[in-house]
Amino acid sequence: MSTHLLEVRGLHTLYGASHILHGVDLCIEPGQAVSLMGRNGMGKTTTLKSLLGVVTPRSGEVSFKGQRLDALPTWQRMRRGIAYVPEGRGMFHNLTVREHLQMANRPNDRGETQWDYDRVLALFPRLGERLDNLGTQLSGGEQQMLAIGRALLTNPDLLILDEATEGLAPLIRKEIWDVIRLIKQSGISTLIVDKNIQVLKTLCDQHVVLVKGRVAFSGNSQQLLENMSEVESYLSV
Incomplete structure (x- = not known):
């Protein structure tokens, strides 16, 4: 195999x-x-x-x-x-930073959770300061952080x-x-x-x-x- x-x-x-x-x-x-x-x-x-x-x-x-x-x-x-961070970051226009992260948060296919909401916010403190902002209101760098954080929360x-x-x-x-x-x-x-x-x-x-x-x-x-x-x-x- x-x-x-x-x-x-x-x-x-x-x-x-x-x-x-x-x-x-x-x-x-x-x-x-x-x-x-x-x-x-x-x-x-x-x-x-x-x-x-x-x-x-x-x-x-x-x-x-x-x-x-x-x-x-x-x-x-x-x-x-598999998790994917697309070119252009793929922000949802009607979701806040918090909602982007909460939407993605789940264990992997083995039921394991290596990455959770708190760990992602510890990795990207700037996101914690902008939880109520829409994803589209962030700078390009912050959007990339959010896209990576969102992907990590699927525990790929x-x-x-x-x-x-x-x-x-x-x-x-x-x-x-x-x-x-x-x-x-x-x-x-x-x-x-x-x-x-x-x-x-x-x-x-x-x-x-x-x-x-x-x-x-x-x-x-x-x-x-x-x-x-x-x-x-x-x-x-």
């Missing part, structure tokens, strides 16, 4: 006649942090949407904790222990972050990276889409680079360092 937490094999995804993903493979082990990098339009978000079931691949397999997910709707995949085995620090001020960006390191240390696996290769090469254990919907590089941090000039050429505009 596979020891992989997440295993994606041979994903081919199309939007109409446009062939976006061409046989993408991706594996994440328990407790691992994996980066997914590539220039804009190379298939990173489509890969996430394909493994989450938001879009249906033409072919390929997605397994999580040894069970195939291909036939399951998105909400059932998430209930198996895998946390997926799409454009983890996009558009954030440098100090807030550093704060978010520090939080992601803490999350990794807590034992949660992470799949991180971001452009900051300097942070990702030290934070993540494995790295995948997409070029035009194909895996151009896949390897550990040592292999990334050994092939840095090649990888940077894939990421440069």
Whole structure:
């Protein structure tokens, strides 16, 4: 039986006649942090949407904790222990900070609660000061904190972050990276889409680079360092 937490094999995804993903493979082990990098339009978000079931691949397999997910709707995949912090943060316009957190608060599929309301507020004290504000009234950095806190309250085995620090001020960006390191240390696996290769090469254990919907590089941090000039050429505009 596979020891992989997440295993994606041979994903081919199309939007109409446009062939976006061409046989993408991706594996994440328990407790691992994996980066997914590539220039804009190379298939990173489509890969996430394909493994989450938001879009249906033409072919390929997605397994999580040894069970195939291909036939399951998105909400059932998430209930198996996946949490998603989307690009744009996904705030609900009519919910306060408190309601965003309370809505998500639940044990995992084994009935365990590693993350609860108080622990999330201890991690993000700024949210505790804004509990009665609407999520849409927060700054970009505070919205990202809320989106991560909301995801943690589902007590996931895998946390997926799409454009983890996009558009954030440098100090807030550093704060978010520090939080992601803490999350990794807590034992949660992470799949991180971001452009900051300097942070990702030290934070993540494995790295995948997409070029035009194909895996151009896949390897550990040592292999990334050994092939840095090649990888940077894939990421440069």
